[in-house]
Amino acid sequence: MQTSLSGIQRLSVRGRRPALPAGLRIYAFGDIHGRLDLLDELLSRAAHDISVRPVARPLFVFLGDYIDRGPSSRETIDRLIALGQHNECVFLKGNHEQVAIRCLSDRSLFDQWMRFGGVDTLVSYGVFPKPLLDEEQIVRLQAAFHDALPQAHFRFFRDLQKSFACGDFFFVHAGVRPKVDLSRQKESDLLWIREEFLSSSEDFGKIIVHGHTPGSEVEVAPNRINIDTGAFATGRLTCLVIDQTSLAVMDTGASAGRKQAL
Numbered sequence: 316m317q318t319s320l321s322g323i324q325r326l327s328v329r330g331r332r333p334a335l336p337a338g339l340r341i342y343a344f345g346d347i348h349g350r351l352d353l354l355d356e357l358l359s360r361a362a363h364d365i366s367v368r369p370v371a372r373p374l375f376v377f378l379g380d381y382i383d384r385g386p387s388s389r390e391t392i393d394r395l396i397a398l399g400q401h402n403e404c405v406f407l408k409g410n411h412e413q414v415a416i417r418c419l420s421d422r423s424l425f426d427q428w429m430r431f432g433g434v435d436t437l438v439s440y441g442v443f444p445k446p447l448l449d450e451e452q453i454v455r456l457q458a459a460f461h462d463a464l465p466q467a468h469f470r471f472f473r474d475l476q477k478s479f480a481c482g483d484f485f486f487v488h489a490g491v492r493p494k495v496d497l498s499r500q501k502e503s504d505l506l507w508i509r510e511e512f513l514s515s516s517e518d519f520g521k522i523i524v525h526g527h528t529p530g531s532e533v534e535v536a537p538n539r540i541n542i543d544t545g546a547f548a549t550g551r552l553t554c555l556v557i558d559q560t561s562l563a564v565m566d567t568g569a570s571a572g573r574k575q576a577l
Contacts, residue, residue, distance in 0.1 A: 326522065326537055326562075333483035333522045334560045338371035341557040343486060345378055346409065346526040348547035349385025349435060351394060353567045357554050358398070360565055364556070375402055376479060378526040379409025379488035379506070383432030384547040389439040392468050408475035409488045410506040410527070416472045419461060422453050432547075440464065477505050480521060484557065489527035490539070493517045512539075524555060533564055544568075 326333065335341060342361045347354050365373050381395060382388035398404060414428050415436060425433075425448065437444055437456070440463040444456050478500065479486040485497055490512030492504040497520060504512075509528055519538055529545035533553055544566065546552035551568040 326535060326540075328483040328520070328522060329518065332560055335482035335484070335557055337559055339374060339481070339559070340365075340370040340372070341374050341376055341481065341484070341555075343376040343378065343524055343542065343555040343557065345542040345544060345553045345555075346380035346529070346546060347377070347385070347391055347552060348380055348383055348411075348432070349388040349391055349439065350546045350550075350552060351385075351387035351390045353546050353550065353552035354391060354394060356567050357552055357565060358394075361554060361556075364565070370558075372403065374481075375404045376486050376524075377404065377406050378486060378524070378542070379407045379475070380411045380526060380543075381409065382415060382436045383411045383428075384435055386435060387439060388436040389468075392471055396467055396471055405479045405486070406471070406475050407479060407486060407488055408477055408502075408506060412472055412475060413502075413506055416469075418457065419464070422450075422457055425453050425456065437463075477502050483521055484524055485519065485521040486524045488525065490525050491519060491523055493519075497521065513541075533566075 344357065375398065377395065381391050395406065399406065411431060414424055414431060415433060418424050418428050429444065434444055437460060440460065442456065442459045442463050445452060448456065480497065487505050489506050490508045491497060491500050492508060493511060493515040494517070513528060517538060523539040525539060525541055526543035528541060529543045530541060531544065533544065534541035540555060542553045542555050544551040544553045551566050553564060553566040556563040556565060
């Protein structure tokens with residue numbers, strides 16, 4: 316398994332190695348984007364990891380962007396809902412979920428959503444939009460999406476969290492606004508921010524684990540870890556495994572038969 320280890324020796328929170336509470340192990344998953352096949356593969360490997368390395372409290376954390384671009388958005392949501400019924404899970408909101416759910420009430424966002432990969436999501440729900448949409452077609456499309464969206468899926472989208480803090484880690488979809496306390500971050504930044512966050516060397520008080528900005532490798536910096544490896548396009552979905560004082564990566568890439576310690 317390949318990953319970028321650049322800067323891992325400097326990964327610390329105020330001079331010490333970041334840690335979780337005893338007895339807890341976190342499996343954090345990057346942007347899925349409708350790639351149910353990759354999600355199923357990683358969930359199977361996580362289950363195997365738990366079976367051979369039992370832990371009192373395994374926790375699954377998903378960083379958002381479950382839908383769009385890939386072929387199986389609806390099926391991905393079904394799988395996550397089922398997973399949450401039998402496991403402790405945290406589901407974070409991604410910018411793609413934000414736009415999709417807003418389309419239920421705001422027709423003006425449909426063009427943006429279509430450019431984002433929303434066409435693939437609608438098709439997975441049995442709704443087939445035309446290439447060029449006029450106002451009347453958007454009204455019909457919006458109604459069809461309302462009708463096709465199961466109540467369980469609507470509740471799933473409605474209840475997505477904006478962020479999650481645990482031990483020395485702060486999990487979020489996109490990142491955080493520098494110079495703003497983690498407790499006072501705006502949703503727009505948590506779901507959309509890029510350059511101001513990615514270029515910052517600020518100590519945020521916790522290690523930020525995020526996705527949103529795809530790269531060919533896991534990116535490890537002193538203040539953040541980016542685990543979005545562009546699954547919808549690359550076939551590489553990444554899971555960051557955090558034990559009490561150790562970090563490792565599992566992914567679905569060419570070298571996916573083993574786990575890489577960080």
